[in-house]
Amino acid sequence: MSGQASLGKAEMAALVARDIPAGAYVNLGIGLPTLVADHLEPGSGVVLHTENGMLNMGPQAHGDDVDPDLMNAGKVPVTELPGAAYFHHADSFAMMRGGHLDVCVLGAFQISAAGDLANWHTGAADAIPAVGGAMDLAIGAKKVYVMTTMFAKDGSPKVVPECTYPLTAARCVDRIYTDVATLEVTGDGLVVRDLFGITYADLSARLTVKLSDGSA
């Protein structure tokens, strides 16, 4: 797919949604991953989990549908779909750690070549650390997909040989969806699956991590 423009947020979300199997139990992280919900096929049977204690969460609530007792993990008012279930926090996280969630989609500061994820703390001296459910999701879901831009605002790549930010979890990431490429983390390193608006040679040149080309 090289030669096309890089992807916008909605296109990235659509790409992730396409790879979520029908009927999967899925947790979408706060921020960019939340957008994936808008691109799931109606009738796909995908059930969204929110760590504050709900399965079969519906879309964002607006107007009269806003209920202060019904929110997602980002504290955004949401709705419930038929077949929804509520449970307490210990059960909600037992679901994650116990390997019952099929997929989680998380944001990232950095992902290493081995699939280490850093997404909770910059480690900066004045930063207030806040982890939430990120570590539980990263170690618990059967598949961990990361959705992020390939390059930070300063141009530095987020896919790196080793994370320099504090880790969320080691060796947990399965796939990386970015605006310029999708990559798979394999036992043999990072394999580029799709390219958007960049050639394999240019991507390899801009990253300091070893890649192999699976986009052909």
Place this chain on the structure above:
Amino acid sequence: MTSICASTDEAVAGVEDGSTVLVGGFGMAGMPTHLIDALIRQGATGLTVVSNNAGNGDAGLAALLAEGRVRKVICSFPRQHDSWVFDGLYRSGKIELEVVPQGTLAERLRAAGAGIGAFYCPTGAGTLLAEGKETREIDGRTHVLEFPIKGDVALIGAHRSDRMGNLVYRKTARNFGPVMATAATTVAVQVSEIVEIGTLDPEAVVTPGIYIDRVVAV
């Protein structure tokens, strides 16, 4: 034995300085705001607060923090767009913070309520949050030894209670309520409504009254 309190002040009476207080809620959903206001009036200070967040806006937990009553916060997610009270205290060195992964926080509370001495958990292995903790390889995976968090007092919000303290919650306001209810010496609950014994469907009770000491309708 659950007592039905006439006021929120009665529900928080006797909280001692230096207590560990479990505070339910995820953001403002399930936050026992009226009980926290009563705790502010009651005056206990030097508290350790265990809650998912470290206060939102200026009400509830944020108000308790703003009054300078809290020495330490144990939580998973202190930093939010509306956590200015905590942020200010933390940056000026006036409050101690222990960050715990959200699921580990819930499970440490559950362990306290269930009489579990400690447990091995894979969450956080190899990260900053496991530094200094015992680890063990189980089934080829590194696990971190985690200890219970027991409260002297728990303040939680529920939807409805009967006069025996059996509780039902509402939607995602359930969150930490059921685990915190098991994990403290004295458990006070604010509810929207107290109903007669026999009114709640026993199959639908989420927290049995055995855990509940004080209930107040607000």
